[in-house]
Amino acid sequence: MKAKKKKCRTDFLYPKYLLLPVILIFVVFFIIPVIGGCFISLTNWDITRSGVRFIGLDNYTSIVQDSSFKKSVVNTLIFAISIVVSRNVLALLLAMIFSKGLKTRTYLRTIFYIPAILSYVVVGIMFNALFQMDGTVNQILNFFGIMCRKEWVASADTALFTVIVEDIWKWTGFHMMIYIAGLAAIPQDFYEASRIDGASSWKQFRYLTLPLLIPALTVNITQSIIGGFRVFEQVLTLTKGGPGHESTVVGMMIYEYFGRGFYGKATAITMLLSVVVVFVTIFVRRFFESKEVSY
Amino acid sequence: MGSRKYTWKTAILEICMLVSSLVIVIPLLVVLFGSFKTSSEAARYNFRPPDVWLFDNYRQVIEKAHLWLAMKNSTLITVSVVAVTSLVCALGAFIIGRRKDRLSRFLGTFFSLGLIVPMCVVPTILLLNLLHINNTKIGLILVLIASNIAWGMFLLTNFIDTIPRELDEAAFIDGCGPLKLFWHVILPLLKPVLMTNIVIVGMGTWNDLQTPLYLLNSGKNITMPLTVYNFKGQYFSEWNLIFADMVLVAIPMVIVYIVCQKYIVAGIMAGAVKG
Numbered sequence: 001m002k003a004k005k006k007k008c009r010t011d012f013l014y015p016k017y018l019l020l021p022v023i024l025i026f027v028v029f030f031i032i033p034v035i036g037g038c039f040i041s042l043t044n045w046d047i048t049r050s051g052v053r054f055i056g057l058d059n060y061t062s063i064v065q066d067s068s069f070k071k072s073v074v075n076t077l078i079f080a081i082s083i084v085v086s087r088n089v090l091a092l093l094l095a096m097i098f099s100k101g102l103k104t105r106t107y108l109r110t111i112f113y114i115p116a117i118l119s120y121v122v123v124g125i126m127f128n129a130l131f132q133m134d135g136t137v138n139q140i141l142n143f144f145g146i147m148c149r150k151e152w153v154a155s156a157d158t159a160l161f162t163v164i165v166e167d168i169w170k171w172t173g174f175h176m177m178i179y180i181a182g183l184a185a186i187p188q189d190f191y192e193a194s195r196i197d198g199a200s201s202w203k204q205f206r207y208l209t210l211p212l213l214i215p216a217l218t219v220n221i222t223q224s225i226i227g228g229f230r231v232f233e234q235v236l237t238l239t240k241g242g243p244g245h246e247s248t249v250v251g252m253m254i255y256e257y258f259g260r261g262f263y264g265k266a267t268a269i270t271m272l273l274s275v276v277v278v279f280v281t282i283f284v285r286r287f288f289e290s291k292e293v294s295y
Numbered sequence: 296m297g298s299r300k301y302t303w304k305t306a307i308l309e310i311c312m313l314v315s316s317l318v319i320v321i322p323l324l325v326v327l328f329g330s331f332k333t334s335s336e337a338a339r340y341n342f343r344p345p346d347v348w349l350f351d352n353y354r355q356v357i358e359k360a361h362l363w364l365a366m367k368n369s370t371l372i373t374v375s376v377v378a379v380t381s382l383v384c385a386l387g388a389f390i391i392g393r394r395k396d397r398l399s400r401f402l403g404t405f406f407s408l409g410l411i412v413p414m415c416v417v418p419t420i421l422l423l424n425l426l427h428i429n430n431t432k433i434g435l436i437l438v439l440i441a442s443n444i445a446w447g448m449f450l451l452t453n454f455i456d457t458i459p460r461e462l463d464e465a466a467f468i469d470g471c472g473p474l475k476l477f478w479h480v481i482l483p484l485l486k487p488v489l490m491t492n493i494v495i496v497g498m499g500t501w502n503d504l505q506t507p508l509y510l511l512n513s514g515k516n517i518t519m520p521l522t523v524y525n526f527k528g529q530y531f532s533e534w535n536l537i538f539a540d541m542v543l544v545a546i547p548m549v550i551v552y553i554v555c556q557k558y559i560v561a562g563i564m565a566g567a568v569k570g
Contacts, residue, residue: 015473019390026409029441032422035418104313108312117502118502121502129538136322177563258417
């Protein structure tokens with residue numbers, strides 16, 4: 001009650017008009033385009049047409065019948081699931097090894113985080129070089145006696161795989177840092193207590209570490225899900241969705257429709273993607289919030 | 296944790312980790328060494344040091360890919376985006392963090408949309424056209440500010456709570472109005488978290504490929520990541536020059552990373568604890 005009174009007394013020190021710049025920029029250059037997008041997605045606007053008119057949900061129905069769009073949805077799902085699992089499993093594993101008191105942990109932490117500060121264009125083209133037929137990956141495989149002359153990027157069966165590897169390479173270190181922070185926040189006494197109670201290390205992990213890591217897990221999993229669904233630059237800089245449409249993703253389809261001048265359709269795909277990302281994110285957050293504990 | 300005993304098990308783990316760090320180091324060496332090789336040597340994609348170090352590759356690529364221009368543009372864009380985002384977000388976070396009313400709760404959720412929803416390209420271009428700033432740096436800057444506001448607000452609002460309100464009241468008694476209070480009391484105390492915001496927004500802006508790719512199509516506004524993308528499309532066999540361009544895109548960020556590591560870690564911590 002006391003705090004409430006105090007707030008009223010000093011609110012004039014925090015006038016609402018100081019919110020104007022941030023709200024103005026955000027609304028004009030972010031929210032209005034999204035709202036505008038809802039309308040544009042209902043029109044037949046493309047580069048060849050002079051008269052633009054509303055055509056209802058036609059864009060949506062024609063998109064979902066497009067076979068390359070279907071392929072892109074499947075690929076995006078494969079990509080998202082693969083990276084959410086791999087980024088997080090690897091990052092958590094690395095973070096837990098780090099908490100064992102390694103001597104070179106400062107060096108290692110710095111190295112593992114470096115990919116996160118590089119541009120997608122750098123990482124994408126680098127992986128292009130690594131996955132060439134005579135590229136670094138095949139050279140290393142050959143060195144270990146596995147003869148391999150595969151064109152990883154240009155082959156239908158491995159193109160998407162290279163994008164997944166690239167993404168994991170880029171982001172595992174980032175998630176690792178969050179897990180390190182999360183692990184460091186767990187008091188050591190808890191572990192000692194559980195050791196005295198005779199808990200095995202698996203039980204310690206399952207019933208102590210994991211529940212207390214929920215905040216870090218929430219951040220990492222939401223971040224990687226959002227990143228997974230919005231995947232674009234990884235594909236553009238590595239496979240360009242090829243060969244054909246074998247490794248295309250939803251973000252790539254937007255780019256393609258946009259490039260061919262189908263503005264209405266490109267926007268319709270953006271809208272579909274936005275709705276899916278928002279719902280999945282809310283669902284995941286809710287799920288983890290319900291699991292959150294404090295001891 | 297430092298009190299743990301260093302056993303042979305830890306030593307084995309340590310060796311495993313050092314070996315696995317090669318997964319990161321080797322690709323970087325392919326690019327770095329490659330950037331000093333001849334084009335045919337670079338196209339062997341190995342991580343041996345070059346036979347002869349060709350520093351001239353850098354001069355060539357700077358000329359061929361118009362890197363001076365790109366560097367100027369990227370610097371201008373990054374600095375503007377960082378400065379404006381930090382200032383407007385600090386102001387906004389100050390108000391939202393202090394007024395704990397329904398409006399600020401609503402705005403918290405409202406801004407977080409920017410972290411989730413992807414940019415809507417076509418209407419953005421339409422809007423920039425209407426404002427006569429399509430294909431200009433200023434248009435790109437405004438769009439990038441808008442897309443970074445969500446993160447800035449999230450980071451700064453959480454931090455405002457740690458500044459005691461008593462300071463505001465003391466400043467008020469000393470005769471400060473809202474703006475003076477913000478400028479002389481709040482802003483200096485926000486410095487560490489502002490640094491985090493500057494580093495993270497700055498890196499994101501410098502590295503961004505998608506937004507300039509969609510919003511800029513004239514050569515004179517080209518950004519650093521775009522030069523690599525275009526150069527790769529044009530001179531796809533000159534791997535040494537492509538690598539050199541990539542190194543030039545990455546170097547400023549590596550320097551910032553090494554110098555500002557503690558701010559980056561702080562930002563990550565803020566994200567990890569608050570969610």
